Amino acid sequence: MIKESEEKFEDIEVGFQLPAARYRFTREGVVRYASVTKDFNPIHWDMTAAREFGLKGTNSPGMLIFAQVLRTVTAWARNPAAVIDYEFSFQNPLLVPDDGHGTEVEVLATVSDKLPGGRVRLKATATCNSQHLIRGANVVVQL
Numbered sequence: 001m002i003k004e005s006e007e008k009f010e011d012i013e014v015g016f017q018l019p020a021a022r023y024r025f026t027r028e029g030v031v032r033y034a035s036v037t038k039d040f041n042p043i044h045w046d047m048t049a050a051r052e053f054g055l056k057g058t059n060s061p062g063m064l065i066f067a068q069v070l071r072t073v074t075a076w077a078r079n080p081a082a083v084i085d086y087e088f089s090f091q092n093p094l095l096v097p098d099d100g101h102g103t104e105v106e107v108l109a110t111v112s113d114k115l116p117g118g119r120v121r122l123k124a125t126a127t128c129n130s131q132h133l134i135r136g137a138n139v140v141v142q143l
Helices: 027-036 047-052 060-077
Strands: 021-025 085-092 103-115 119-128 134-142
Touching: 021 027, 021 060, 060 085, 060 103, 060 119, 060 134, 103 134
Parallel strands: none
Antiparallel strands: 021 103, 085 134, 103 119, 119 134
8 A cells, every 4th residue: 555645745845755665567467557558569478579579578568667656656645636747768677577476666756846836846766676667757746
């Protein structure tokens, strides 16, 4: 469960860190996400295709990873419409083993700036086994 914000904008300081969130990524979950979003790229479900593209195994769609960043932020803000703007880029693929257990991603976000109108800018990271999956992730949130 993600901890919701109990802080008020006035009380939040630059450097404040949201509670860490962890998400389990399984092959089944990745395939379901890919099919719902109509992302039929075989690197998400076919080991042979992934290896032909030079990957060590099947990997998660990048947007599924960043969706968990946004999930963490909006849960904390207690408002699914709180995100005003965001930017990020992919850094490393998230390999998802087909072992029924999958892998875990940790999402961290820190207030990097307080903006006018009750908004904050967050710098976010998503990592798996100490490997950064995204870079340059900034999320502007209306509190």
